Amino acid sequence: MSRTRQGRVVWFTGLSGAGKTTLAQALYQELVDQGEQVELLDGDAVRENLSKGLGFSKADRDTNVRRIAFVAGLLARHGVTVLVSAISPYRDTRDQVLSELPNALEVFVDAPLDVVTQRDVKGLYEKALRGEIQHFTGVNDPYEAPLKADIHLKTDEISVQEGLQRLLSALGVQHGEVARV
Ligand SMILES: Nc1ncnc2c1ncn2[C@@H]1O[C@H](COP(=O)(O)OS(=O)(=O)O)[C@@H](OP(=O)(O)O)[C@H]1O
Numbered sequence: 001m002s003r004t005r006q007g008r009v010v011w012f013t014g015l016s017g018a019g020k021t022t023l024a025q026a027l028y029q030e031l032v033d034q035g036e037q038v039e040l041l042d043g044d045a046v047r048e049n050l051s052k053g054l055g056f057s058k059a060d061r062d063t064n065v066r067r068i069a070f071v072a073g074l075l076a077r078h079g080v081t082v083l084v085s086a087i088s089p090y091r092d093t094r095d096q097v098l099s100e101l102p103n104a105l106e107v108f109v110d111a112p113l114d115v116v117t118q119r120d121v122k123g124l125y126e127k128a129l130r131g132e133i134q135h136f137t138g139v140n141d142p143y144e145a146p147l148k149a150d151i152h153l154k155t156d157e158i159s160v161q162e163g164l165q166r167l168l169s170a171l172g173v174q175h176g177e178v179a180r181v
């Protein structure tokens with residue numbers, strides 16, 4: 001009986017609106033098209049299900065991140081490539097869960113606060129800046145950037161396509177085939 005290979009976990013961290021979901025979805029589609037077994041754990045969807053009821057205190061965010069990492073680890077153990085898209089703002093917790101996942105890559109999806117405020121994809125920055133949302137990351141709650149991410153994508157400087165190419169080459173995807181580990 002052949003052993004299942006360990007799947008990778010690609011963990012996207014960054015401010016709301018930085019481009020985590022956009023890039024994770026683009027990578028997801030590319031890997032699906034190439035026949036890869038892949039799952040996307042997106043912060044918003046996780047919070048509607050697995051983490052329903054959690055808020056945005058440090059304790060709740062850490063619980064959310066640990067739950068995501070737990071599920072990612074289970075899937076990866078069965079050979080699935082897992083893409084995680086979550087702000088995951090606290091370096092200590094992020095570092096801890098990533099170090100416990102056997103085959104993880106940290107992707108820092110980086111855009112300055114003025115750019116994400118300008119994008120304001122969901123209108124949340126406007127509300128946070130008006131004081132209508134407490135503990136909003138980057139406005140009145142911390143975001144601790146990775147000190148040494150495996151992949152650092154400055155989404156105000158490169159296009160989504162360029163970001164996707166950087167991700168694919170970091171994963172060793174060549175000529176329509178995903179590198180095995
Ligand atoms: N206070 C506050 N701070 C940050 N974000 C907020 C907040 N309230 C709601 N939202 C929305 O929730 C999404 C972030 O959820 P995450 O699970 O990724 O956050 S965390 O990792 O637990 O910190 C985030 O989604 P993204 O914009 O996709 O990042 C927001 O839409």
Ligand SMILES: Nc1ncnc2c1ncn2[C@@H]1O[C@H](COP(=O)(O)OP(=O)(O)O)[C@@H](O)[C@H]1O
Pocket residue numbers: 014015016017018019020021022023085109119121154155156158159160163
């Ligand atoms: N280079 C880029 N990479 C990713 N997203 C980008 C880029 N340039 C502009 N955007 C835009 O920024 C927004 C990011 O939103 P989203 O992916 O939902 O962010 P997040 O998941 O981090 O909250 C989208 O509207 C996307 O089209």
